[in-house]
Amino acid sequence: xxxxxxxxxxxxxxxxxxxxxxxxxxxxxxxxxxELQSGAINFKNYIIVIVGSVLVRSCGCVINDISDFxxxxxxxxxxxxxLVVGSLSLIEAWIFFIILGFLSITxxxxxxxxxxxxxxxxxxxxxxxxxxxxxxxxxxxxLGVTFGSxxxxxxxxxxxxxxxxxxxxxMGIIAWIISFDTYYALEDKDDDIxxxxxxxxxxxxxxxxxxxxxxxLIFYGSLLYLAILNQFSLYFFFIFxxxxxxxxxxxxxxxxxxxxEAFKINNLIGLICVLGFMIEIFxxx
Numbered sequence: 001x002x003x004x005x006x007x008x009x010x011x012x013x014x015x016x017x018x019x020x021x022x023x024x025x026x027x028x029x030x031x032x033x034x035e036l037q038s039g040a041i042n043f044k045n046y047i048i049v050i051v052g053s054v055l056v057r058s059c060g061c062v063i064n065d066i067s068d069f070x071x072x073x074x075x076x077x078x079x080x081x082x083l084v085v086g087s088l089s090l091i092e093a094w095i096f097f098i099i100l101g102f103l104s105i106t107x108x109x110x111x112x113x114x115x116x117x118x119x120x121x122x123x124x125x126x127x128x129x130x131x132x133x134x135x136x137x138x139x140x141x142x143l144g145v146t147f148g149s150x151x152x153x154x155x156x157x158x159x160x161x162x163x164x165x166x167x168x169x170x171m172g173i174i175a176w177i178i179s180f181d182t183y184y185a186l187e188d189k190d191d192d193i194x195x196x197x198x199x200x201x202x203x204x205x206x207x208x209x210x211x212x213x214x215x216x217l218i219f220y221g222s223l224l225y226l227a228i229l230n231q232f233s234l235y236f237f238f239i240f241x242x243x244x245x246x247x248x249x250x251x252x253x254x255x256x257x258x259x260x261e262a263f264k265i266n267n268l269i270g271l272i273c274v275l276g277f278m279i280e281i282f283x284x285x
Contacts, residue, residue, distance in 0.1 A: 012057075033277070049157070066097065118152055122153070176215070220240070235280065242272060246269055253265065
C-alpha cells in the first residue's frame with residue numbers, strides 16, 4: 001500500500017479501531033433507547049450511526065494531532081505519529097480534516113433538523129477538546145460530554161422528545177467515558193507531567209483509580225436504573241452480572257498497573273451493553 005495512504009490511515013487511527021468502537025457503543029445505546037421509546041425501527045439509522053462514528057472519531061484524531069504535533073514527540077506513546085515523524089505535513093492534515101468534515105456534513109443531510117442542530121453544536125466542542133488539555137484541570141469531563149453526545153444524536157434520529165431515560169443514559173455514559181479515559185491517561189501520566197498536559201490521572205493523584213472505579217459503577221447504576229424504569233426482562237439482569245464480573249477483572253488489571261489493558265476492556269463492556277439492549281428490544285419486547 002502507498003506509504004502516504006498508510007500515513008492518512010494512521011492519522012485518523014483507522015488502524016486502531018478501538019476508539020471508533022468506544023464512540024459507537026454509546027451511540028448505538030442511544031439509538032436503541034430511541035427505538036424502544038418510539039416503538040419504531042429504522043435500519044437506515046444504524047448505517048448513519050456506524051458511518052458517523054467512524055467519521056467523527058477520525059475528525060477528532062486528526063484535529064487532536066494537528067493541535068498536539070509539537071508535544072507528541074515528547075510522549076512515548078505518540079512519538080511515531082505521522083505529523084511528528086514528518087510522513088504528512090500540516091497542510092495535508094488540514095486538507096484531510098476538511099474532507100472528513102465535508103463527508104460528515106453530507107451524512108447529516110440524511111437525518112433530520114434536530115439531529116443536525118445537536119450534531120453541529122457538539123462538533124464545535126469536539127474540535128476544541130484538544131486545547132482543553134492545556135487549560136482545564138480535568139479535560140476528561142469535556143471528553144465525556146462531547147463524545148458521550150453520540151447517544152443524544154442517535155436518539156434524536158428516532159425521537160424528538162427527550163426523556164428521563166435518555167438523561168440517565170447520557171449521565172451514565174459521561175461517567176463511563178471519564179472513567180476509562182482516566183485509565184488511558186494513567187498510561188501517559190509521567191510524560192504528561194513533563195509537558196504540562198492536564199488529566200484526571202494527574203489531578204486526582206493517588207485517588208485516580210478509586211474515582212475512576214466509582215464513575216464506572218455510576219455507569220452501571222444508570223444501566224440498572226434504565227432496566228427497571230423500562231421494565232427490562234430478567235435476561236438483561238443476567239447481562240448485568242456479566243458486566244459486574246468484567247468490572248472485577250478490570251480491577252485485577254489495574255492492580256497490576258496494566259492501565260492500557262484496563263482501558264481496552266471497555267470495548268467488550270460496550271459491546272455487551274449494546275447486545276443486551278438489542279436482545280431486549282428485538283427479541284423480547
